[in-house]
Structures are given as structure tokens and as C-alpha cells.
Amino acid sequence: MNLNNIYQVAIAAAYHAGEILNRYYGNLKDIHKKGAIDLVTEADVASEKAVKQIIQKHYPDHGIIAEESGTQNTQTPYEWIIDPLDGTTNYAHQIPIFSVSISFVVEKKPVVGVVFNPVAQELFCAIKGCGATYNQQSIAISQTKALSDSILVTGFPYNLREMIDPLITRFSNCLQSAQAVRRLGAASLDLCYVASGRFDGFWEQNLKPWDTAAGMLIAQEAGANITNFSDQSYHYNMSEIIATNGYIHQDLLECLAIH
Incomplete structure (x- = not known):
């Protein structure tokens, strides 16, 4: 083909x-x-x-x-x-x-x-x-080394009212750890902006395959590390996604872990 x-x-x-x-x-x-x-x-x-x-x-x-x-x-x-x-x-x-x-x-x-x-x-x-x-x-991912210097982006699922507590906890953790957090409202562009180095990391929950299938490949090909919240290699059928420049990945995973 x-x-x-x-x-x-x-x-x-x-x-x-x-x-x-x-x-x-x-x-x-x-x-x-x-x-x-x-x-x-x-x-x-x-x-x-x-x-x-x-x-x-x-x-x-x-x-x-x-x-x-x-x-x-x-x-x-x-x-x-x-x-x-x-x-x-x-x-x-x-x-x-x-x-x-x-x-x-x-x-x-x-x-x-x-x-x-x-x-x-x-x-x-x-x-x-x-x-x-x-x-x-x-294009290529950013070279930001520290989470404290990073610009992150996220989104909120359509069923957010059913899961508001973990969403707010994770958002709060990231807001306190990163330089800034943005919320654009289009996951495909969030992934592309990680790919092009505009953002250093992205996380979201409850996305559908059409939200991430194209953007995940673009980000991966630009050098991004993409997993779920358990640090397993991401597939578009998964319910959680983290995409980063790699340098901040483990620290962002820690922010998203709810103990």
C-alpha cells in the first residue's frame, strides 16, 4: 500500500x-x-x-x-x-x-x-x-527540562460532572507544579502543539479514538512520549492520555497520580 x-x-x-x-x-x-x-x-x-x-x-x-x-x-x-x-x-x-x-x-x-x-x-x-x-x-518537541518551567494543556471530558473530584485534584496538582496550564478545547490541536513545541505536555481523560488517532501519531513522530496515566504505551482506545516532550513525563505522571 x-x-x-x-x-x-x-x-x-x-x-x-x-x-x-x-x-x-x-x-x-x-x-x-x-x-x-x-x-x-x-x-x-x-x-x-x-x-x-x-x-x-x-x-x-x-x-x-x-x-x-x-x-x-x-x-x-x-x-x-x-x-x-x-x-x-x-x-x-x-x-x-x-x-x-x-x-x-x-x-x-x-x-x-x-x-x-x-x-x-x-x-x-x-x-x-x-x-x-x-x-x-x-517540527519537533520542546526541550524544556523542568516541569516548573513547562506550559501544559488539558481538556475536560463531557461527563466531567460525574468525575469532578479527580479532575480537580489532578488539575490543581498540575497548576501548582507547572509554569502555566492552558485549556484550548480541541485535543487534536493540543497534541499538535506538543508536537511543535508550543506546549511541553498534555493530559486528558475520556477521549474517543477520533480525538487522538491523528494527533498522537503527529506528536510521536515529532518525538513526544505518549502513555496513559499508568505509564503504559498509549493506544487511541485508552481512556487516559499524557503526551510530553519526555523530559517532564515522570513528573507529570506524579502530578496525575491520585494516592
Whole structure:
């Protein structure tokens, strides 16, 4: 299988979806809840439809796992994992921090990842074993050695009201240990910002495969260390993720450990 062709299709799909998101941006007519604090808009649906059409045109036999429409054709080792709009709440409130996230996985392992912020025109990409890029320029993790000098980023799950105590404890530990903590609202971009050295570390709980499958590969290819809270190698089906530049990993794990 030619991964470069897969890579080009993923980029084309991300750009096309980005055009759709830009067109709807600030002009939404249909916003509704699919959970207590989880929004979906007509832009999510239109973006996902466009991405799926492009993939199915080129690779009709491949499986697709998508946030809005679910899973199809899972009897194949070749699957695409799609988040047509990561950061829907930001998008709905005209906060320009959101992305299209597309990953191609072989036997449940990401081998191509593309994350595109269409407002900022930021394109993060990776092919397994070939490094990571930002707008076609190579990127790498930060070299910050101490957690006390680090800028961290996190997010909160949609079911946060059911698990508020451990969330606040972990957030408090990190807030007291790091230089600063940010909360952007789009996990795919959080991972890409670790990959490009903008952030030194990221943690979050209860994410879905489409939130991390592309971003994790981009971060790994840029040199990031990615595990769960038990320091096991991360897979996109896990419920916890930590991604760091490596230097601060053990200290961040300690902050997230609830004794």
C-alpha cells in the first residue's frame, strides 16, 4: 500500500472539509446537544460527509470510524478515523480553535495523521517513520527540562460532572507544579502543539479514538512520549492520555497520580 497516496488523500479531504467549516463559521443555523454539554452543528455533519465521500471515492473497501455517523466496514485492517470538527463548542461560539482530524490506521495502528485548523491555515501531518510537519516544515518537541518551567494543556471530558473530584485534584496538582496550564478545547490541536513545541505536555481523560488517532501519531513522530496515566504505551482506545516532550513525563505522571 502506498502511504504517500493515502497521505495526499487525507490532506485533500482535510482541506475540503476546512472549506466547508469556514463557510459555516459564524453562520450556523442548527446547533443542538447530543449530551449534557456536547454540541453538534450542521457544519459537523457536512464536514464529515465531505471527508467520507473523498475517502470512499479513492478507497471504497476501507473501513471508516467517524464521530457523527459511527462505524462502517470494520472487517478490514485498513480504517480511517475521522473527527470532522474537533472543538465544536469553540466553533459554535466563534472561537477560532478547532480542527479537522483524519487518521489512517492499519491493524489499529495509526500510520498517517492529518490535523487542519482552517481558520489559522495550520496543517499538521505525519507518516509513520517519516517525522512530523507543520505547513510542510519539520517540527519537533520542546526541550524544556523542568516541569516548573513547562506550559501544559488539558481538556475536560463531557461527563466531567460525574468525575469532578479527580479532575480537580489532578488539575490543581498540575497548576501548582507547572509554569502555566492552558485549556484550548480541541485535543487534536493540543497534541499538535506538543508536537511543535508550543506546549511541553498534555493530559486528558475520556477521549474517543477520533480525538487522538491523528494527533498522537503527529506528536510521536515529532518525538513526544505518549502513555496513559499508568505509564503504559498509549493506544487511541485508552481512556487516559499524557503526551510530553519526555523530559517532564515522570513528573507529570506524579502530578496525575491520585494516592
